[in-house]
Amino acid sequence: MGIQMKALLLGAAMAAVACTTIIALILSLANHQTLDRPYLTQYGIVFDAGSTHTALFLYQWLGNKENNTGIVSQKQSCDVDGDGISSYVQNPLAAGESLKKCLDVAKAAIPEGERKTTPVYLGATAGMRLLGLQNKSLADSILAEVTKTIQSYQFDFRGARILSGMEEGAYGWITINYLLESFIKHTFEGNWIHPKAGKILGALDLGGSSTQISFTPKDPVKNPDSAFNLQLYGYKYELYTHSYLCFGKDQALRKLQVYLHKTAGPSPVISHPCYHVGYNLSLTLDDLYNSPCVVKPNNFNTTATVLFSGTGNSFLCLSLMEDIVNLTDCAFSPDCGFNGAYQPPVNGEFFAFSAYFYTFDFLGLIPKAPLTQVLSTIETHCNKNWTSLTAENPNITAKYLKDYCASAHYIMTILLKGYKFNNTWDQISFEKQVADTDIGWTLGYMLNLTNMIPSEQSRAVTGVPHSQWAAQIFFIVFALFLSLLIIAILFVRDLSQ
Numbered sequence: 001m002g003i004q005m006k007a008l009l010l011g012a013a014m015a016a017v018a019c020t021t022i023i024a025l026i027l028s029l030a031n032h033q034t035l036d037r038p039y040l041t042q043y044g045i046v047f048d049a050g051s052t053h054t055a056l057f058l059y060q061w062l063g064n065k066e067n068n069t070g071i072v073s074q075k076q077s078c079d080v081d082g083d084g085i086s087s088y089v090q091n092p093l094a095a096g097e098s099l100k101k102c103l104d105v106a107k108a109a110i111p112e113g114e115r116k117t118t119p120v121y122l123g124a125t126a127g128m129r130l131l132g133l134q135n136k137s138l139a140d141s142i143l144a145e146v147t148k149t150i151q152s153y154q155f156d157f158r159g160a161r162i163l164s165g166m167e168e169g170a171y172g173w174i175t176i177n178y179l180l181e182s183f184i185k186h187t188f189e190g191n192w193i194h195p196k197a198g199k200i201l202g203a204l205d206l207g208g209s210s211t212q213i214s215f216t217p218k219d220p221v222k223n224p225d226s227a228f229n230l231q232l233y234g235y236k237y238e239l240y241t242h243s244y245l246c247f248g249k250d251q252a253l254r255k256l257q258v259y260l261h262k263t264a265g266p267s268p269v270i271s272h273p274c275y276h277v278g279y280n281l282s283l284t285l286d287d288l289y290n291s292p293c294v295v296k297p298n299n300f301n302t303t304a305t306v307l308f309s310g311t312g313n314s315f316l317c318l319s320l321m322e323d324i325v326n327l328t329d330c331a332f333s334p335d336c337g338f339n340g341a342y343q344p345p346v347n348g349e350f351f352a353f354s355a356y357f358y359t360f361d362f363l364g365l366i367p368k369a370p371l372t373q374v375l376s377t378i379e380t381h382c383n384k385n386w387t388s389l390t391a392e393n394p395n396i397t398a399k400y401l402k403d404y405c406a407s408a409h410y411i412m413t414i415l416l417k418g419y420k421f422n423n424t425w426d427q428i429s430f431e432k433q434v435a436d437t438d439i440g441w442t443l444g445y446m447l448n449l450t451n452m453i454p455s456e457q458s459r460a461v462t463g464v465p466h467s468q469w470a471a472q473i474f475f476i477v478f479a480l481f482l483s484l485l486i487i488a489i490l491f492v493r494d495l496s497q
């Protein structure tokens with residue numbers, strides 16, 4: 001081949017490489033720009049109206065009119081002052097008022113033009129579930145008041161309602177697996193792939209009034225009351241989920257106080273093995289029995305008081321837990337949780353959040369610790385006297401500090417003996433957040449109600465995140481440079497021959 005022909009071929013090759021690169025760059029830039037323009041950031045708000053307190057979560061994602069499937073993250077959260085909305089039985093109006101501070105925070109965080117299209121949901125959990133069972137009209141009037149307050153803001157209000165226990169469990173499971181990209185994974189090359197089925201995580205949520213367990217069992221769920229079927233990104237999941245009403249941390253510890261009261265003698269001073277030595281708690285019988293989760297004695301004197309006096313006996317505290325958690329009666333044996341509930345054997349890894357996390361975080365056992373260390377840490381903690389415990393933890397409110405010993409033993413009882421993690425303890429991680437987003441049911445709830453998790457895979461393609469766009473550009477430039485280098489080397493070698 002003549003020198004002229006070689007030069008011509010070389011020129012053509014270089015032009016081809018340059019053209020391809022320019023086209024790829026333009027396509028990449030166009031893709032990047034449609035997704036990264038600030039006005040395409042969309043927002044969504046969910047209130048978690050829990051039994052002990054309400055929190056607002058503000059989510060954001062990049063989206064456009066045609067494709068509402070951007071990657072969702074938490075922009076901000078806000079704690080509502082005061083107790084949960086179910087505590088406003090005497091003054092439902094004030095339940096509505098209590099939300100204003102956080103609604104103002106959200107309003108300030110969302111650009112004015114986006115507020116009208118920002119969906120707002122309020123979901124209430126076990127506190128309102130219990131109130132609804134006791135007095136439906138009172139629960140409805142609280143929901144009506146929170147509705148009025150949210151409607152007075154210029155957001156797109158989409159309703160305030162009480163979630164069922166199954167929904168609460170399933171949405172927590174969706175949140176975790178969405179954040180961990182277990183349903184669909186965004187690869188470096190820009191594709192969405194279905195990760196290995198084995199990487200789906202289970203969810204363990206310990207609230208104040210109820211507790212949920214949700215996971216995909218190895219075998220089909222045998223009890224239809226606990227099966228939750230989902231189709232996400234073209235894949236079907238059969239979830240086992242169960243919510244134990246009245247077995248949240250606070251209601252369980254209330255059951256324990258009532259058990260101690262009912263089994264104690266006539267003395268108004270009752271020993272409490274889960275309370276620290278030196279800690280005393282005085283309660284009227286009205287307060288003690290003021291819960292739909294306990295059975296009131298006949299004709300009791302509501303104004304009489306009892307004094308729970310801490311004895312700091314870790315062993316006794318643990319054994320008492322089996323008096324409030326029924327581990328024996330079950331019609332589905334051996335497929336049982338606790339309290340007679342059906343449960344297939346636990347499967348895979350789990351994230352434990354909410355009060356599971358708070359308790360283990362306080363004890364320094366996060367994200368996971370060997371079982372022997374967990375047991376010895378709990379014992380050491382329970383044996384501390386109240387004076388030294390409060391001195392060691394000046395910034396922790398007594399409201400929580402008094403209960404970490406009892407909560408820890410309650411947690412160990414339901415995890416090891418209730419759900420039967422006794423051989424799979426190392427599969428549980430105690431977590432609060434994934435990718436700066438809180439773990440709870442709220443994100444899963446919003447993703448579901450805004451149809452942001454398509455059931456078919458075809459709609460799953462979303463925007464290209466900035467980091468990936470940068471990587472694409474880098475590779476294109478690098479490929480161009482490499483091609484030119486190779487061509488130049490060939491050319492120089494040819495000339496010198």
Ligand SMILES: Nc1ncnc2c1ncn2[C@@H]1O[C@H](COP(=O)(O)OP(=O)(O)O)[C@@H](O)[C@H]1O
Nearest residue numbers: 050051052053125126207208209210355358400
């Ligand atoms: N810092 C903390 N330390 C210990 N427990 C906490 C802390 N913050 C919250 N909790 C507990 O987390 C639980 C939250 O439950 P919540 O969501 O209000 O109820 P539910 O989910 O049953 O409606 C409560 O038991 C509360 O006491």
Ligand SMILES: [Ca+2]
Nearest residue numbers: 050125207354
């Ligand atoms: Ca909760």
